[in-house]
Amino acid sequence: MQSYLAGRDMITTQEFTTDELNTIFEVAFDLKRKRALGESHALLRDKVLAMLFFFSSTRTRVSFEAGMAQLGGHAQFIDHRTTQISHGDTGKEIGEIIGRYCDGIAIRQCDWGIGNDYIRGVAKASRVPVLNMQCDYYHPFQGLADMLTVFERFGRDLRGKTINVSYAYASSYQKPMSAPQSLILLATRYGMNVRLTRPPEFKIMPDIEDQARDNARESGGSFEVLDDFDAGFSGADIVYPKSWGAMLTTTDEEESAEIGAQYTDWITDSRRMALANDHAIYMHCLPADRNIEVTDEVIDGPHSAVYDEAENRLHVQKAVMALTMR
Ligand code: CP
Numbered sequence: 001m002q003s004y005l006a007g008r009d010m011i012t013t014q015e016f017t018t019d020e021l022n023t024i025f026e027v028a029f030d031l032k033r034k035r036a037l038g039e040s041h042a043l044l045r046d047k048v049l050a051m052l053f054f055f056s057s058t059r060t061r062v063s064f065e066a067g068m069a070q071l072g073g074h075a076q077f078i079d080h081r082t083t084q085i086s087h088g089d090t091g092k093e094i095g096e097i098i099g100r101y102c103d104g105i106a107i108r109q110c111d112w113g114i115g116n117d118y119i120r121g122v123a124k125a126s127r128v129p130v131l132n133m134q135c136d137y138y139h140p141f142q143g144l145a146d147m148l149t150v151f152e153r154f155g156r157d158l159r160g161k162t163i164n165v166s167y168a169y170a171s172s173y174q175k176p177m178s179a180p181q182s183l184i185l186l187a188t189r190y191g192m193n194v195r196l197t198r199p200p201e202f203k204i205m206p207d208i209e210d211q212a213r214d215n216a217r218e219s220g221g222s223f224e225v226l227d228d229f230d231a232g233f234s235g236a237d238i239v240y241p242k243s244w245g246a247m248l249t250t251t252d253e254e255e256s257a258e259i260g261a262q263y264t265d266w267i268t269d270s271r272r273m274a275l276a277n278d279h280a281i282y283m284h285c286l287p288a289d290r291n292i293e294v295t296d297e298v299i300d301g302p303h304s305a306v307y308d309e310a311e312n313r314l315h316v317q318k319a320v321m322a323l324t325m326r
Helices: 018-037 059-070 091-101 115-125 140-154 178-190 206-219 229-233 253-263 270-275 306-324
Strands: 048-053 074-079 104-109 130-135 162-167 193-197 222-226 238-242
Touching: 018 140, 018 178, 018 306, 048 059, 048 091, 048 130, 059 074, 059 130, 059 306, 091 104, 091 115, 104 115, 115 130, 130 140, 130 178, 130 306, 140 178, 140 238, 140 306, 162 178, 162 229, 178 193, 178 206, 178 238, 193 206, 193 229, 206 222, 229 238, 229 270, 238 270
Parallel strands: 048 074, 048 104, 104 130, 162 193, 162 238, 193 222
Antiparallel strands: none
16 A cells, blocks of 8 residues: 555546555545544544636535534635636746745646646646646546545455446537546556547547556556447446547537537437346446436436445545545
8 A cells, every 4th residue: 555645636547556556545535434423534634625617517526615614724716717817827926936935836728728727837837745636637526526426335355347438419518528538548558448438529638548548557457449339338337428529630619519410319228228148237427318318217217326426426536535645
């Protein structure tokens, strides 16, 4: 067990060894147990986390803020529009200055081609850990919560289990591809058979696919890419169909929406779930476009793990904060 993670940034899980990831999961399980028993775990008393949002949130904001309070510290919510960022404060200023006031800086900046660079720039200037609350490339805390949920349902040895990370149609907005990319990068660390299923216009980043292949080779798992929605479900233990934008095909959101409109039949329904294994679970990071991305029958049905998955955001985030911000 790698016990010393103090001072580390969490921008992508690829920058952590599997031993270090296992430490995060062990601590997350322990903190989840402590919360269930009502045991105090004020590991970050007097510490402050700044949470800088460039994009809206339900789960991320509430779970980070609740998590800091449960750890005995405080979280500050900062909407970028209420700062001087638009008047000249750069990532360097944010890292240098907020890093002197606070003990951690968490950032959500999902703009395509901008978010990850911005978070990296803040991290370079900051003396305290920088936590990626979602960028254009990665959503590491979502991926960690997803994996904690999978461990809870299937045990810690996931070798031979099949997870299908799939595109699904949504009409609400062109969602980032960061959640599926982070999940693929983590699932391939644990010897799973990982499927990426998407229409040809909805490719993920080639560099992420390369990293996933390398991970799978090292862990004894596999990584394959499919373009048939039904085939992705076939024989899967875990299905994770969610929408993302066609960013690698076009950076124009309207054009991306028009391309997506060809795939309105990529909706998870009971027939599709029946193609998966009997004990299969349905996962989604939420928010989902109900009855467009997934039917009510599935998301509210017996296979759905979405609320445990959302809860686990709290536990993995507390684990990473307790380990890195001490
Ligand atoms: N899954 C997720 O990140 O949810 P929010 O956008 O509500 O934070």
